[in-house]
Amino acid sequence: MKKGLIQDAELVSNYIKGDENSLSLLIQRHKQKIYSFIYSKVYDRDITEDVFQDTFIKVIRTLKLGKYNEEGKFLPWVMRIAHNLVIDHFRKNSRMPKFDNTGEFSIFSVLSDSSLNAEKTIIKNQVESDVRRIIEELPADQKQVLMMRMYQDMSFKEISERTGVSINTALGRMRYALINMRKVIDQNNIVLTN
Amino acid sequence: MAKIYSETTPKNVNLKPKDETISFLLNYSKALSVINYNKLKFEALLN
Numbered sequence: 274m275k276k277g278l279i280q281d282a283e284l285v286s287n288y289i290k291g292d293e294n295s296l297s298l299l300i301q302r303h304k305q306k307i308y309s310f311i312y313s314k315v316y317d318r319d320i321t322e323d324v325f326q327d328t329f330i331k332v333i334r335t336l337k338l339g340k341y342n343e344e345g346k347f348l349p350w351v352m353r354i355a356h357n358l359v360i361d362h363f364r365k366n367s368r369m370p371k372f373d374n375t376g377e378f379s380i381f382s383v384l385s386d387s388s389l390n391a392e393k394t395i396i397k398n399q400v401e402s403d404v405r406r407i408i409e410e411l412p413a414d415q416k417q418v419l420m421m422r423m424y425q426d427m428s429f430k431e432i433s434e435r436t437g438v439s440i441n442t443a444l445g446r447m448r449y450a451l452i453n454m455r456k457v458i459d460q461n462n463i464v465l466t467n
Numbered sequence: 468m469a470k471i472y473s474e475t476t477p478k479n480v481n482l483k484p485k486d487e488t489i490s491f492l493l494n495y496s497k498a499l500s501v502i503n504y505n506k507l508k509f510e511a512l513l514n
Contacts (some may be wrong), residue, residue: 293493293496293497296492296496297493298491300489300492300493301489304483304484304489305482305483308482308483308484309482312482321484322484322488324483324484326484326487326488326491326492329492330492330495333492333496333499334499334510337496337499337500337501337510338501338508338510339501417488450492
């Protein structure tokens with residue numbers, strides 16, 4: 274039988290049965306597509322190599338553990354794994370910036386631009402205006418306590434003195450203000466994250 | 468659409484994984500054995 278004629282599904286099933294050579298054929302057959310796919314996302318040879326390796330480690334483990342189901346095709350499944358790992362890579366990198374080991378010192382590795390970019394500024398403004406609109410919906414007593422606490426940074430003791438209610442009442446109003454705001458946010462499916 | 472001239476797409480790159488990576492994977496596959504015990508599955512790397 275010619276090697277090229279064996280379908281992926283058959284190679285996968287042979288591999289699960291213990292034929293290690295099938296894995297080699299599968300890797301040889303698809304390595305370029307998968308590698309190029311990863312490279313097109315990360316644009317770095319070393320990272321591509323890592324992600325490629327992690328992809329196949331996952332493939333091997335899944336196949337050996339018998340968790341692979343034959344519903345889809347092999348290549349799209351591997352591509353999906355690679356895609357997820359690329360996303361993981363970018364997530365990890367945004368939390369922990371890469372150390373660029375080129376031997377040159379880069380000032381940008383210790384400096385960060387803390388100012389918001391245009392998109393984030395717009396989102397921030399939207400979130401703030403949404404929050405203000407929700408606060409406007411609150412009953413007057415709750416709104417008063419919340420404004421004093423959050424925007425004027427007053428303590429509950431000061432709030433109770435200013436409004437002439439006990440500290441416990443002020444705390445209660447704050448609590449209900451937050452509960453009511455959450456309710457409005459849930460009811461209207463408002464997204465307040467950036 | 469405006470063309471962006473500042474970024475050139477890398478061409479003529481040999482987009483293939485290194486042979487070491489492939490051989491690592493094949494060795495990993497050979498070394499990994501899954502032991503079934505009742506309904507549990509254990510992974511063992513036997514190098």
